[in-house]
Amino acid sequence: MATRPSSAATVRPRLWLPLIEKVALAVAVFFPLVLRGEPQLVTLATNILILALLAVSFDLCWGYSGIMSFGQALFFGVASYAVALIGRDLDFSQLAATLPLAMAIGLALSLLFAFFLLLGRRTPTVIFVALGTLTGAYAAERLVSGWQYVGAGNGLSSVKLMQFGSYEFVEGADFYFLVLALLLLVYLGCRALVRSQFGLVLAGMRQNEERLAFLGYRVQIYKATAFAIAGAIAGLSGALYAYHQGFTGPGNLGPGLSTTAVLYCLFGGTGTLIGPILGTVAIESISYFLSGSQTVKQYWPVLLGVLLLLVVAFRPTGLLGLLVSTRERIGSFGRRAP
C-alpha cells in the first residue's frame, strides 16, 4: 500500500489507511508524555494495547483467514498462566526468555487445535471450527477453576514483575512503550504477511476457497499457518497481561474473553488490522469512563451488546468502514488497474 507515484490522469481515491495508521501511532507515542500526571490513564492505555494484540490475533483468524476462532482467549490465558507459574515456582521473569516462551506456547497450542480442527480429512465448516475452539476454551476454563496447583477459582495473583536484566517493569510509561513497540512490530509483521503472496492466497481463499483448492493450493495448510501465527500473538498478549495486571484467573481462558476479542474486531472493522486496534481502544475506554457511574455500569454489557448489534446490522465494516472505502479496506495486490 506504499504510495506509488501516480499519473495525474488517473483519479485516485484518497487513501485513508496510511493516514489513520500514522495518526494512531503519533497519538500512541505522545499519549504518556502528555498525561504524565495521570498514571492510571497510562495503566489503562497499556492494558488497551495489550488487549489490542489479542484483537489483532483474532483479526488474522477471522478477517483474513475465515477462521471464527473462539479460542484466542485460550492461547492468551494459557500463556498468562505459564508466565505466572514460572514467576512463582522458578522465580524467573526475564522478558527475553518468557515472552518468546509465551509465544511458543500460543503457537504450539494453536497448532494442536489446527491439527484437529483444520487439518482433518474433511474440509471443516466455519461453524465446526467455531464450536471446536469454543469448546476448548470452555473446557480449559472449567479445568483451571478446579485445579488447586494453579490457584483454582482464585487464579494466580502477585505475579512476579517482568524483568529485563535487573530492571523491573512496573505499570507505567516504560511498560507502555515496551508494549507499544511490541504491538508495532506485530502490526508491521502482520501487515507484511497479509500483503505478501501468502496474504494473496488468504484473500483468494476468502473469495472462493474451492476454486483455490482446485488451483492446487492446500488451503487448510494456509489456514493452519495463519491460525498458528495468531495463536503466538495471543500468547504474547496473555503473558504481557499477566505481568501488567499482576494477576491472571480462569476468566482469562474462557469464552468470555474470546467473545470480547470478537467484539473489538467487529466493532473496529475486521480484515484491516488497524480496525481491531481502534475497536479495542474505543470499547475499553468507553467502558472505563462509564464504570465510574453506577447506573450506567449496571447496563453496560447490555449497551455494549446493542451497540454491537447496531454496528453489525448497519455497518458490517465496523468503525473503520465509516472512513475507508471497501476497495481500500480489502486492499489490492500487484499493480493497480489503470
Next chain:
Amino acid sequence: MTDPKHDAPADDASASAPDRPSRRGFLQGSSALAAAGWVSGVAGGWMLPTMHANAANPILLGIATDITGPIAPSGNACWQVAQLAAEEINAAGGINGRQVQLFLEDTASDPKVAVGNVRKLVQQRKVNVIFGGITSSMRQAIKDPIVNRGKTLYVYPQLYEGQECTKFLFNTGPTPAQQCDQLIPYLIKTLGKKKFAMPSANYVWPQLLNKYARKVIEANGGEVVFEEYYPLDQAEYSATIAKIRDGKVDCVFNTIIPPGVQPFMKQLFESGFQKNGGVAACVYYDENALNFNPAREMDGMYSCLDYFQNVDDPFSKALLGRYNKKYPNTKYMLTAGSASTGMYRGIMLYAEAVKATKGDLARKAVAAMYDKAKLTQGPGGPCEMVPGKYHAKMNMYLAKCKATGDTTSYDIISKFAMVDPKEC
C-alpha cells in the same frame, strides 16, 4: 474521571459534619477535583482561606469491598460502617485537624475486576491507605497491586485463616487462634463433646482453619472423626449426615459456607443430631448468618467472634445504636462475620496511627505507628496491635444461638479479654 455522582456517597460521609455544611461540601468537592489531579495547585493553593487549608487537604481513605456479587451483603455492611467511622472522625475534628475522605471501589466479588479497580484507588485517587477485601482469595489478589506495586498501606478487616505476614498489611479481624483457643476447650471440657466432625467447603480458609482446629482438639483430648471437603455449591449431604448420625460424632465443627451451608444445616437438623444431644459449632456464624435457615434449625449453634450485638459493652451498644440510626431498617447489619467490626477497628486504628505520627502520612511512618496502635474502645471492646505481628489482640466472645419462635439471638456465654492472635 471525576464523576460527581460516583463521589456522592463519599462526600456524604465526610460532609455531614455539624458546622457549615455547605461550605464544607464545597471544599470536599474541590478537593475531590484536586485529588483527581484536575485543578491541583489551584484549589489547594490560593483559592481557600488559610484557616480551612486543611479541610481542602483531606486524608484519603480507599475502601475496596464487594458491593456486588455473592459477597455483596458483607461488602455493603463494610462500606456502611466505613462511612459511619469517617463521619465520626470528621465530627470529632478529623485526624490532627485534617478531615478524612472516603473513596469506594467495588471489588465485585471477582479478583479479575478487583485488581483493576484497586489500581484506580492507588493511581487515580492516590489514597493514603486502603481498607477492604473480604474473602481470602480477594485479599491475595489485591494485596499485590496495593502493597507491592502500589506502595500503599493495606488493612484487611475479615476473620481469616491466618499466616498473612506481609509488611504494610495489617489484619484487624480474628485469627484461628482467637476463634478456636476458647471455643474448642469449652466444647470438649465443659460440654463433654469429644468426637468432632469437620465438614468443610473446599477452599483455603477451611483448610487452614481446620489444620489449626485439629491441633487444638487433639491437644484437649478430643478426636477428629472425619475432615471432609465439598464443592462450595454442594446441596446434597446425606452421606455426610449418615456418618455423623450413626453415633460416632457428637460435635460438628462446620466450615461449609453459603450456598452449601443452608442445605447442610437443614439436613443436619432433620437428622435429629441436635435433638439427640449433638452440638454444632461454626466460627463465622454471626447474626446475619442465622437468617440463612429457619430459627429452629439454628437453635443451640455455638460461635466465637470478636463481637455480637448482645455483648455487654457500653461503647458497642452505642455504636450499634448509631449504626442503626444512620441506616434504619438496613438489610446489611453491623456484625462480626461480615468484616464490619474489623473495618471499623481498622479505620480507627489508622486514625490513632496518624495521630501518633503527628500527621505524617508516609507509609513507613504510619506503618511504624500502626504496628503498636491501640483503641480503648471499639466494637466488642478495646483492641491493640501486637507489635511486629501485623495482627490485633481483641476481646473474643463465646456465644450460643437461642431461637425464640421465629427470631434468633446470641446468648453470650463468656468473654475472653484481649486474646492473642498468635500469628507471625
